[in-house]
Amino acid sequence: MAGFLERILGPRVPPDEANAGRVRYLIPTALFVVAAVLLVTSIFLPYWRLTLNAPQYPKGLTIHAYLNRLEGDVSEIDGLNHYIGMRPLGEAAQFERSISIVGVAAVSLLILAAVVVHTRWVVLLTLPALLFPAVFLLDLQFWMANFGRNLDPTAPLSSSVKPFVPPVLFEGKIAQFSTWAMPESGLWLALAASVLIAAGLYFHRRAYKPLVDAQQGTA
Amino acid sequence: MKPALKRTLMIGLLALLLAGLIAGCNRGRRDETPEPVSAEGDLPANALQIAAERGLTPDDINAALKTFMPSGQWDEYLMFASGGHSGNMMVIGIPSMRILKHIAVFTPEAWQGYGFGARDIEEMLDAGNVNGVKIRMGDTHHPALSETEGDYDGQYVFINDKASARVAVIDLRDFETKQIVKDPNIISNHGSTFVTPNTEYVVQGAQYATPLGWEYAPIEEYEEKYRGLITLWKFNRETGRIVPEESFSIEAPPYWQDLCDAGKLVSDGWAFCNSFNTEMATGGIEDGNPPIEAGASQRDMDYLHIFNWQRAEAAVKAGKAEMINGMAVLRMPVAVEEGVLYLAPEPKSPHGADVTPDGKYIVVSGKLDPHVTIYAFDKIEQAIAGGNWELDPFGVPVLNYDAVKHAQIELGLGPLHSIFDDQGFGYTSLFLDSAVAKWKVGDEDPESWQMVEKLPVQYNIGHLTAAEGDTVSPDGKYVVVLNKWSVDRFAPVGPLLPQNIQLVDISDGNFKVIYDMAMGIGEPHNAQIIKTDKINAWTAYPEVGWDPIKQEKSEYATLPGEERIERNGNTVEIFMTSVRSHFTPERVRVKKGDHVIWHITNIETAHDATHGFQLGGHNISLSLEPGETVTFELDVSNDGTYAYYCTEFCSALHLEMMGYLLVEP
Known part of the structure; x- marks a missing residue:
């Protein structure tokens, strides 16, 4: 068991080596820690917004998607959606939203754990965070397609608005509304965290691969 | 390794920058708006042709340019105008003169759901019933915006119902009527509403005298039993309600106390109401008596009523008032004893009593006398302090006219009301002349009060108002004149004509009518004009339910x-x-x-x-x-x-x- 753990954690940095190349070992650690902090911060920020513009809404209608909730003109948009037979937005992604906070916190902890792992196992630990923005957008796209395609055929406007898939980013058009979807600060932070992790993995390899190779050589 | 670090950081920074750019570029995704005309003048080629075809004069074009409000733009000012015997109130944008809202006050309005079943509104309207008689009409005259330190604060507006002596409170968060109170001791209240500088009280003059306690008494006993009344309605800004239990009236001789104005700055604590019919005429044409219109116009002088509402309030709190029909009334001898009530002669059947923005002078318009008469507040104080008075038949001190009169300006026939701008000018409506007189607000030197010029208006001007023109800091720019007759100004719509409400440009030395507005839904007696951005109206109620x-x-x-x-x-x-x-x-x-x-x-x-x-x-x-x-x-x-x-x-x-x-x- 101890041996297994040791294999995963990999070689420790020799003290004289650590002093000589402090920056070399500090860079991946710093990048991972900052990435974890960014990801945790993003929990409190909106991830995505959708703005609907139509003549009778001069200020537009906007919803902000947080990891665990929707804010903004949700009830107004739900009210309008009932004309085309779309389900209330609150019914979307209920499972994802219920685990999102704990999930992102756990993913952030995995990044922190990666700091002490000096082998290629580090990739496995950071992969969830690295892919998180993409997963978020894919899940969003899944739910938008699910909602847009499953319209109540008995809704008043079902003859003029056919099932559709609204784009998860940028411009779209539904009835008299033009829609504009964009990532918001939370998703940008998560994306930045991904970039930092990618950079961290690069520097991690540069720093620790020689040590791992050396260890395997001696072994 | 160093170069590699740099490269990665650069890539990271670029990614963030790109992200920021994408995030930023979607903010202004609206249709492009056309460029405004530049100073060099790139008017459309057919502008002159249109003007020529429509027969527009250069002044007309000027007026059109100053009043046209492009689609979607908001007026700089809002005018709250009474709706006269429609019993309601109008909100009008200035300078466009578009009617923005008709606020139901005393009269039911089906489209606002006012007085057609809604229980709370029925209860509020019922509070204005008189002796169990359901009153569903009114005659609104003088709106008063709430004030803080003598300036409009955009929170509330008050208006009277002359016909049944009632006052209503309108909340400017939703522009809806919240309360109607009935003065139990009078049946008319033309002389309201006017607020004290911090809206402590809403001032009300009774106009037509009735027996004290508003009961029956033979008209032959007019002098003995009939009395005038000035009421101070206490306003609670927090609850947004008039508090009748803390309100009180001041008994006055049966002269017809009419329009009032509260003192401000140096004259804060005082208020001034003019009166007419000090002759105490009661008519009786059918019995061979002179009609009221003649009988009430015999004397050369009537009385400006000068009263100190702070002293009156103190006297009422000290228990010196008598409860009449549930209302505290400071009886006349007590009011005199407490230094609350004084009179000063004023030329003939005057109409408006208006305090200058600095609070130092009171301007009384003669109506049947061609002058405005200016009283200096410091001279009034000196006359009071020096006991420079005689008593009238009811024992009320009448200050020496020459001691308190400061200046007189001859303006023309039928001066009714005065309002002020920010350049040191006063504007007075001349009913008989159908004109507005512009005059210089002077100083200690009586000769400095001078007539400047007159502007014809169409026709029979009553009140006039100016942008924040009765506050401590008038805005100038616009005067609005509220004409009683429109005669030939608009396309014929039968024998009942709209009123003609005219916008006058008074900016930068201008003095010109720039808009005629037909008011076809009520006669606006008086109006007040407030800067639009002082009002914070709700777009929806704060909570569902x-x-x-x-x-x-x-x-x-x-x-x-x-x-x-x-x-x-x-x-x-x-x-x-x-x-x-x-x-x-x-x-x-x-x-x-x-x-x-x-x-x-x-x-x-x-x-x-x-x-x-x-x-x-x-x-x-x-x-x-x-x-x-x-x-x-x-x-x-x-x-x-x-x-x-x-x-x-x-x-x-x-x-x-x-x-x-x-x-x-």
Whole structure:
């Protein structure tokens, strides 16, 4: 068991080596820690917004998607959606939203754990965070397609608005509304965290691969 | 390794920059707006042709340019104008002169759901009933915006009903009437409303004298039993209500106390009301007596009433008032004893008493005398301190006219009211001349008060108002004249004509009429003009389930899913919601003879998502603004099938927004 753990954690940095190349070992650690902090911060920020513009809404209608909730003109948009037979937005992604906070916190902890792992196992630990923005957008796209395609055929406007898939980013058009979807600060932070992790993995390899190779050589 | 680090950081930075750019570029995704005309003048090629074809003069073009309001732009000022004997109030944008709102006050208005079933509104209107007689009309004259330190604060507006001596409070968060109070001791109150500088009180002059206590007394006993009355309605800004229990009246001789103005700055604590009919004429043409119009115009002088409301308030708090019909009244001898009430002669049947913005002078317009007479507040104080007075037949001190009169300016025939600008000018309406006189507001030197020029207006001007023109800091720019006759100004619409409301440009030495507005829904007597940005009106009620009268969440608020019909004996209570485009429930089944209590909550929160509600055959009309909860009650005495429906075209499925009231035999 101890041996297994040791294999995963990999070689420790020799003290004289650590002093000589402090920056070399500090860079991946710093990048991972900052990435974890960014990801945790993003929990409190909106991830995505959708703005609907139509003549009778001069200020537009906007919803902000947080990891665990929707804010903004949700009830107004739900009210309008009932004309085309779309389900209330609150019914979307209920499972994802219920685990999102704990999930992102756990993913952030995995990044922190990666700091002490000096082998290629580090990739496995950071992969969830690295892919998180993409997963978020894919899940969003899944739910938008699910909602847009499953319209109540008995809704008043079902003859003029056919099932559709609204784009998860940028411009779209539904009835008299033009829609504009964009990532918001939370998703940008998560994306930045991904970039930092990618950079961290690069520097991690540069720093620790020689040590791992050396260890395997001696072994 | 160093170069590699740099490269990665650069890539990271670029990624973030790109992200920022993408995030930023979607902010202004709107249609491009056309460029305004530049100073060099790139007018459309056909501008002159249009002007020539329409026969427009250069002044007309100037006027059009100053008043046209491009689509979607807001007026700089809002004018609150009385609606005269429509009993209501108008809100008009300036300079466009567009009517923005008709506020129901004393008279029911079906489209606002005012006085057609809504229970809270019926109760409020009933508070203005007189001796059990249901009063559903009024004659509004003088709106007064609430003030803080002598300047409009945009929170409330008050207005009187001359016909039944009532005062209403309108809350400017939702522009709706919240309270009506009736003065129990008089039957007319033309001389209101005017507020003290911090809206401590709403000042009211009674005009037509009635027996003290408002009871019957033979007209032959006019001098002994009839009395004038000045009332100070206490206003509580926090609750947004007049507090009758803390209000009081001051008994005055049976002269007809009329328009008032509160002192400000140096004269704060005092108020001034003019009067007419100090002759105490009571008419009787049919008995061979001179008509009132002649009898009340015999003397050369009437009396400016000068009273100290702070001393009056102290005397009332000290228990020196008498309770008459539930209202504290400071009797005349007490008022004199306490130094509350003084009179000063004023030339002939005057109309307006207006305090200058610095509070130092009171300008009285002669009406039947061609002058405005200016009284200096410091001279009034000296005359009072020096005991420079004689007593009138009722024992009220009449200050020496020459001691308090400061200056006189001869303006023309029929001066009625005065208002002020920010450049040191006063403007006085001249009813008989159909003109506005512009004059210089002078100083200690009586000769410095000088006539400047006159502007003809069309026709028979009554009041006039100016942008914040009766506050401590007038804005200038605009004067609005409220003409009584329009005669030939508009296309004919039968023998009952609209009033002609004219906008006058007074900016930068201009003095020209730049707009004629036909007011076809009531006679605006007086108006006040406030800067639009001083008003913070709600776009929807703060919470779904709002009671606009109490200005708090209603106990009958019904949220989605809580809709229900409850039967308790013969009483049926309905909890309904409205949202685009349905009422819930849509079928209401009751039995003939039931008493129905019907609550509707408009659960909308969107700007302008108002629903209406009318129930055919039952005289019920409601307006459900976003978030509002309204209750009405109904005795269903006829069986049958009735439809209720939304009266505001709320959505594409508005016509489908209906339901059936099924009254079973």
